[in-house]
Amino acid sequence: MHDFNVDIEHITRVEGHGNVVIDVKAGEIRELRLDIVESPRFFEAMALGRTYKEVAHITSRICGICAVTHTTTSIKAIESALDFAPSAQTIKLRKLLLNAEFIQSHILHVYFLTAPDFFRVGSVFGMIKDNKETVLRGMRLKSLANELCALVGGRHIHPITLKIGCFSKNPERKDLIAFKEKIIKARPEIEKTVEFFKNLKTPKFERETEYISLTCPDEYALYDGNIKSSDNGEIKPADYLDRVKEFMVRHSTAKHAKANRDSYMVGALARFNNNYKHLHPRAKEVAEEIGLKHPCYNPYMNNIAQVVETVHCFEDSISLIDNLLSNGLQDEKAELTPKAGRGVGATEAPRGTLYHEHKLDDNGKITYGNYIIPTGQNLANIENDLRAMVPGILYKEKDDIILDIEMLVRAYDPCISCATHLMKVEFVNG
């Protein structure tokens, strides 16, 4: 197919979305863009003038799927501005809660959004007829992660125990013990998940790019660490603007970003590439079983990296629970003194590195805010992937080309419109 023109409109109930526009003439790409037409986000403005104690409550509501990460990142920015270091126990509980969010988000993505593509059924509802047990397994694993989220965070959507300085309520010892047993009992389900995704045929496409993620010297960095680029090493989170360069493009109301090259990738595959050596041994075994070799330059494999990270997060949760139990959980209180300052929080969200920056005045009121979400950082890279990929698949039927394009965008697990969820309805007898 030498000529190919497609506008893959994202049909949905709100006006914010990603449309892929591609125009190919005589085998040459004339136009290619990922249109993001959602309203610009003004969450930073909502934080201005509020006290440092209020801001995490606001940011926890930016997204229902990444609420733990937004809250954690916000808290870390405030703690940094106030020169406060949380206790080892608080950090472990935060890591446990982040693991819960990663598992829940990854499981939802791979089972509910990625898997239907391989069966060409349009959506997860199309899988129910022939693969009901697979869908139910996804639901069970998601529920297990939500249970952990509720155990540590007080509830599984928009957690409430996560506060500046410490947790307002610790999980009960007996509940942690019981939950560890549940993870162990769930291992066969996790193995079946690995088996299921191993047997799906991921499209072959490679384009090496710059990979950015947090990194730590002694663990697989999700909660904290320096910002690592696969191109040029590490910098401190406070210097994030030296690396992340946001810019506007005409066709998108969401900002794009670049660092050393004209685009970079964040998310599970970037973390896998940058921090492979710190994965849990079982996660490394799974990566090998499932065909994810380090380093990997196939963006479609981001989904597989999410499966590998799911295994890591389950196993790491067992270690964290053991550690918390052996040290005993202490009730904690944290006293923070308001003062002027600047703080940056950088945390890995399931979709990639999330940055929150705040400046405070002498009274601890917010005078400045800047949040950079993972999807904005990936947009330019998705376009570059498409530019590299589309010429190589023009020999296919149009429907197959469209599916390959859609699968690539979905592989990045984009958070295109987490801001509004207004339902529009049309009544049958209306």
Add this chain to the structure above:
Amino acid sequence: MDKVGKVIIIGIGNLLLMDEGIGIHVINELEKHKLPENVDIYDGGTGGFNLIDMMHGAGNIIFIDAVDTRKAPCTITTFKPEDVRSIYPRKKYSLHDTDLLEVIKMAELLDNPPEIEIVGIQPKTINYGITPSKELRDAMPDIINTVLSRIEEVCSVHKLARERS
């Protein structure tokens, strides 16, 4: 509490977008009322498919949400999922685009799926802000009365069923 008797009220929406968060504001208001002991209320936020885990073990669920029914602002419309035209399947790039009807559809896979109804409130303004529009704030007593009467009716149906058995 037996499953049949459990009634769960879930308010959903985004608290940062004025009337979009009306479901949560209603839940916050309901917390001030004494409700029957078989009734639980939850702030579902923008949980998407994770809302399913709030639905386990319920005989009845009442969702409260901002719904565009193309009627006048503050209009309250109570309906069941089957009253609405099917929208499946549709293209999706992001899990963040999950809407309530899809969540309900997925919940049909639960053992003994609950009876579900939706109290939909027509928003006036959806923009950045943590308080609803004046119109919706003024309409809050009517919204609460509607929700309370739905709770009363669902609970009385349960009571009747228990007496008959």
